[in-house]
Amino acid sequence: MINAIPAALLWIVTIWRARSALRRPERRSLWLAFAALALAMTVRPDQVASAVDEYLHVTDLSFLIKHVCGTVAAASVLTFVADMAETRTGIRASKLHKVVPVATVLLLGACFFATPQSHEADDLLTDYADHVTIVAYGVVWTAYLGTALFSATLLCFRWGRRPDSGLVGRGLLLVGTGTAVGLLYAAHRIAALIIRYVDPTLLGARADQTLSSGLLFLALLLILLGSTLPVWPRISARVRAHAQLVSLYPLWRTLTDAVPETRLDSPPARVTDAGDPRRTHDRLYRRTIEIRDAILTLADHAPPQLRDRAFDHAASLGFVGAHADVVAEACWLAAAREERLRGAASSGEPHPPASGGRDLATEIHVLTVLGTAFRSHATQDFLNAYHQETPV
Template identity: 50%
Template sequence: MASFIPAALLWIVTVWRTPAAWRVPAKRALWVAFFALSIAMTIRPDGVSSALDSWLGIHNVATLCKHLAGITAAYAVLTFVYDVAHEQATSLRGSRPRITIPLAAGVGLTLLFFAAPQPGEATDLLTDFADDWRIAVYGVIWSGYLGTALVSATRLCWRWGRLPEAGLLGRGLRITGMGTALGIVYAGHRVLALALRYFGLTPVSPRTDENISSAFLFGALVFILAGSTLPVVRRLHQWGRAHLALTQLYPLWLELTSAVPSVRLDPPRSRRADALLFRHTRGRLYRRGIEIRDAILDLGDHASPALRSEAARYVAEKGLIGAQAEIYAEACWIASAKEARENGDARAGEHTAPASGGKDLHSEVEALRHLATAYESALVREFSSARSSG
């Protein structure tokens, strides 16, 4: 069961990256890499490869498919690293990877595979039939191309990833470089195992050799996955903060826009439905802030200068000072003005600048979050209750 975990993770990443790959051509190389790796790791377990061989009626054809997918993945990773490095650091010169080389390698593997006699299923094609020169050349081509591509990718990853201006993307490339370096070790191990088996030497059992090979391969996949997704972490963090702010502002937004429904662009959803809507988070947050501010401006017409002064005195009596006092005083008169509007009281105030606000979306959201916290506080409820009973 554990052998299917890498394939499952790779398919999850592949599906997740599919929309972006279709929208942005520059992201397709990495998507191709994950797609090819997903195929290779899916057919890697013995049960799956045997079933595929039986279904197609060709001994060991699953191994050929796996190796062709590996060549595709290696070329795609190299292309991705090249594109990222040369887009961000034009000082790094070099020729773009040519597709003719992996195509020639793939054709060579296919011809050698079908030319070599294979009387039965092999546990490992490269070692079980290593005494056949065609399989030996097959192994050299496969491991040689894989190793060469990974050496180039590792060199690019480390050259660009160490530049001071590389930032988080550079850190991701360095981690990817660790994965491609492990891939080089994997390829070297396969070449060594192939050479030893060709000369009839078996220093370790085939099972042990397979476990060592799997460890190198899985380690390389983990680092490549981590490195390629690291630059997304910051965007996910920013999205998470925006979505959290969106849900935190919901009660204040619903309260105020219920009193001033004309400021709403769309009808309100339930709080749960709103929290479970994950699309267009930044645009919705921007709109929510505007609608809250528009509602406050409208409610300001129901907040007389006397009410504002009373709110300021009230929070001062509670021991609040400075910016905190201004925010809580604003929340107090907003709550009272909302009640006055809902009761149909005549307009008694005027438009004034808000006590808090920001110059950009981030600072404005922070100001509104402070206001929302104050609006829901016991202090504001006590102020509203005192005015209502008075």
């Protein structure tokens, strides 16, 4: 489970950022980091690793894949932070941060294939700790990982603490905290490697694995949160807009079914509409327009006598002020909708609705309140009384 959760989160972020990375080159390094980490965490479980090795017919190749992915991820995070620093200062980073990871990957491959491996290892660095090539392999990988994470941590804290950095700065501080935890992970791996080379029985395998997995999980979580923090306001706004879109669906569907000419497109089913994440803000804007157009059309079927009866009904239930106006509007709208569906002629005396917003945000709020009133018992009681008093 401790491997499945970060792997799933990393794949979600990787897929989510893919389109943006294709369109904006400056975001590709961070996307590559997430893709590499997602792949590394996917092959980390023993069952998956064994299946990969068996499929590719190379013993313990999954370990090389994980470590190469870790190297690529560390290099990509360092490139991302260095590019951000370059954007703010104009100082170009050294090309070494691109050359060194390539050399690291080549050395890892050379050490891995130079080691005779007679069996599938539970942990490559511990099961073959008596081979000097694997010791070199572990030192090369953890040394690069530690160096890259240390550099990224310094850069993150340096630029994240700037007073004008805003959410980007807070995100960098979280990323820097994550890379600092990753540095502890690298230090732990180096210490474990050396201890097991000196005395294989000195360090318990279960305690080593638990601590290693915990540090890795915490580092990934902090990096994930920090890198996505700057876009949380947009995500929050999109989620809020989608919730508003869903909440307005009943009122929109009920009113526009009576006035279908106000709809631009055929109405989807409620589940389909709620499950569609595309063009949320555009659809919400269009929905408010269509509801308001339907209300204006139905107002032609609500003469002053009907409006007065609706207001008296609201007042008799104890509603006052603006609340009474909204309940009354919901009542006469329900009755006007029934008249429209029956094919009754309009009154010829259109009136503006009793409520309305000054901008999109207040209009959404007003229509949400109206939708709640439209579905209330007060409106249903008024409609039942209207049916009894009005001949068909």
